[in-house]
Amino acid sequence: MSTQTKESSSPTLQPYKETFSLGRFVRTNGGQLGIIGVFIGLWIIFIVSAPDTFLSSRIYFAFMSTIPFFAIMAIPLTMVVIAGEMDLSFPSIMGMGMVAFSFVYERTVNIDSVTTRVVLAFIAALISGSLIGWLNGVIIVRFGIPSLVATIGTQFFWRGAVLVLTEGRNYTLSYIKETFLYPVLVGKIGGYFPMQMVWLIVIAIFGWILLNRHQFGAHVYLIGDNVQSAQLMGINTGGVRIKVFMLLGLISAFAGVLYSFHIAYFWPSLGEGYLLNTLASVFLGGTSVFGGVGTILGTFLGAFIIGAIEAATVATGLTGFWTQLIYGLIIVLSVIMHTYLRKRAG
């Protein structure tokens, strides 16, 4: 940098080159390096204490089969939290998406092709998820209600709607196995690699590009950082916030379809139990609850840590009673670490 400083006084300014400095790299990427450290550290602990389990590939295929169901929702939820908002209603949106799916399938009996019916039902699920997300956004932005409060309400409302509409019935979805969507959504590549993991990777990459290399993501960060500055500089803050809620609604409905396809069954309780795992993944990954800060990589690793703890607790010889205690410990310690790293970077 010192040579560039001298050149700046001459009329021809050299183009800016990003010089690599380890200190600066560590400071600016502290949060991501921190979560990578936690991830690797825990992994080593798991391997040392339960080598039989963690040195065989079976457990990793099991993780890749179950973790994506909530990890893919954690990606758009990261954007919601970066924008300074919160959403507690996405587990109910998973359920409502599958209500739309089942209803459209049942009401298209006059169509001969099962595949066509399933594709229509799938599209209906995605549309209803987006609509519910849009409605969340509208309630929050147009009425100025804090998103935490608004989505406590919508979370109950849509779970209630699922129960009322299904009258508590379960639906078997065995028919989906004859359609191409089944292997595309939840099949196993080569008999091993779960397709839901492929979808998680696709959504994570898409989410990273949207957040870091697209104008939309730039605005999400700015709104979470300082909403008044964003408004003064002409950003449509309401529109962007509505869109992040829509995106989370869309992906939640997609996750609901994935999970229901995986077990070929739709329970009206679909999504219950995913709320805290998904939120924990986001905060474990270093996204700030105050908005303006957060990364997709952090959330991705956070989800795998959350997903692995339960299996690891049992495999290391502790009883299942320990799981929540260890969850809590890791979450609290990681959040303390992130806060400390952010202060140093500031």
Next chain:
Amino acid sequence: MNHRLELKNVSKSFGEVQALTKINFHLGRNEIVGLLGDNGAGKSTLIKIMTGYHQPSSGEILFNGKNIANLTVSKARQLGVETVYQERALAELQTLWRNIFLGRELKNQWGLLDVNRMKQETYRLMNQSMGFTSSAVNPNSHVGSFSGGERQGVAIVRALYFDAEIIILDEPTMGLSLKETAKLVNFVRGIKEAGKSAIFIDHNVIHVYNVADRIVVIDRGSIAGEFLTKDITLDTLMEKMIRVAESGKLE
């Protein structure tokens, strides 16, 4: 000849509160207008109407003689209005380059950002216009770590980069050191030399008197009077300002 910017009978109320009453204001070509007034006189509301942040309750806004209905922040920016806000309007957790291009990111037709070009432009602006030569400040620096003067530099350079025709400075000297203030006053003179127009708002009558061609005094939401700086001495202006604050009348 049309004025660069003109407000006709502009009023603004927030609920019960009448912030501005029938304001008639104009800004000429290559003119620096100083806007003076006590706290709560309506200066900030007035400039937020010119920048499209607030919509007037009644009245017209004209740019180059043309009436503009439903002025928004982005429309005002397209018309060449740039503002250095009192509150700086920066995003402190974000990098310098993101702040420079805040709300107007360089992008392709898909909305994908041209990150490299924005960093290059930021680097050029830092060195040529902001006078940041410290190696600690680079396009990837976080604005939260900057001093008050550096932050003001960012806000000003951002206003200049986008070829503004009208530059509005809202309390730009607030929180600046003496040296930084002198630099700012020079910068406002530079706007005049570049053939552009500016509206300069400050608490400090001396700063405004030194750079403005014309001074407009606002009191309790209306225009109390205006003077050409060449026709009035600083002492008389100060006297009049005190009288306005006490009695609401200039004379």
